[in-house]
Amino acid sequence: MTTAQKTAALVLVELRANDPEATSALQVARARLAAGDRLASLRRFRLFELKGELPAPDEIESRMHRSTQFWNPSKERGSLLGAGAPGPFAAGEVLLLVTERGGERRPAAERWWRHDGGARIEVREGVLWAMRWEDGAADEGRAEALAVTTSSETGLLCNPHAQDWRLLAAGGELPADWISRRSATRTVRARRGSGS
Numbered sequence: 001m002t003t004a005q006k007t008a009a010l011v012l013v014e015l016r017a018n019d020p021e022a023t024s025a026l027q028v029a030r031a032r033l034a035a036g037d038r039l040a041s042l043r044r045f046r047l048f049e050l051k052g053e054l055p056a057p058d059e060i061e062s063r064m065h066r067s068t069q070f071w072n073p074s075k076e077r078g079s080l081l082g083a084g085a086p087g088p089f090a091a092g093e094v095l096l097l098v099t100e101r102g103g104e105r106r107p108a109a110e111r112w113w114r115h116d117g118g119a120r121i122e123v124r125e126g127v128l129w130a131m132r133w134e135d136g137a138a139d140e141g142r143a144e145a146l147a148v149t150t151s152s153e154t155g156l157l158c159n160p161h162a163q164d165w166r167l168l169a170a171g172g173e174l175p176a177d178w179i180s181r182r183s184a185t186r187t188v189r190a191r192r193g194s195g196s
Contacts, residue, residue: 007051007052007053007054007176008049008050008051008054008176008177008180009049009050009051009054009057009060009080009081009176010047010048010049010050010080010081010174010176010178011047011048011049011050011060011064011070011078011079011080011081012045012046012047012078012079012081012087012088012128013045013046013047013048013070013071013076013077013078014043014044014045014046014076014077014078014088015075015076016075016076016077017075019043019044021044022042022043022044022129025042025044025156025157026039026041026042028156029042029146029156032153033145033146033153033154033155033156034145034153034154035142035143035145035146035154036146036156038133038134038135039131039132039133039134039146040132040133040134041090041093041130041131041132042129042130042131042132043093043129043130044127044128044129044130045127045128045129045130046071046125046126046127046128047097047125047126047127047128047178047179048070048078048106048109048123048124048125049122049123049124049125049126049176049177049178049179049180050113050121050122050123051121051122051123051124051177051180052119052120052121052122053119053120053121054119054121055118057080057082060080061079061080063113063116063118064078064080065078066116067109067112067113067116069106069108069109069112069113069123070109081174087174089130090130090132091170091171092132092133092136092170093130093131093132093170094130094131094132094143094167094168094169094170095128095129095130095131095167095168095172095174096128096129096130096131096143096147096157096158096165096166096167096168097126097127097128097165097166097167097168097178097179098126098127098128098129098147098157098158098163098164098165099124099125099126099127099163099164099165099179100162100163101162101163101164104124104125104126104179105122105123105124106123106124106125109123110122110123122180124179124180125179126179129147129157131143131146131147132170140167140169143167144167147165147167148160148165166178166181
């Protein structure tokens, strides 16, 4: 018997093979953006946030492996990120979370979870980019200039008119409720994302 508790968990999904979208974005960033100068790597993941009465981590993983709501096991692999664990991120990687404004909820996954015998939970999904520069200089301004499209010379990974975004400094700990967190304001500073 498992004991459910109200909590949140993050699940990271990545392609088993090379990611053509990340490879293309890396090439474009290096060739066309000032912030892409000396960009060493750019990786893309899908990130799911489960929030509600969740069972123990081993049961969460078992359930997710029984479903195709979260990833396609033929071409992707998924892993539950432990509390405080750094995940599969290299030293010096700055993380960028991009979500579709008002469209991050995954009702089909929520229904599947409930049908599989789970409690009612909320499932949200975003895209997580991991950026690393050769010189290790990954300040917030440089990461933002690479990430958020504000002109033909800046940004590549997020359209601030339709998407929300958050940056996490290299070595930072991923909050378990990172997708569902809301900023207090989204006015003139909309270019800076919707908070951390």
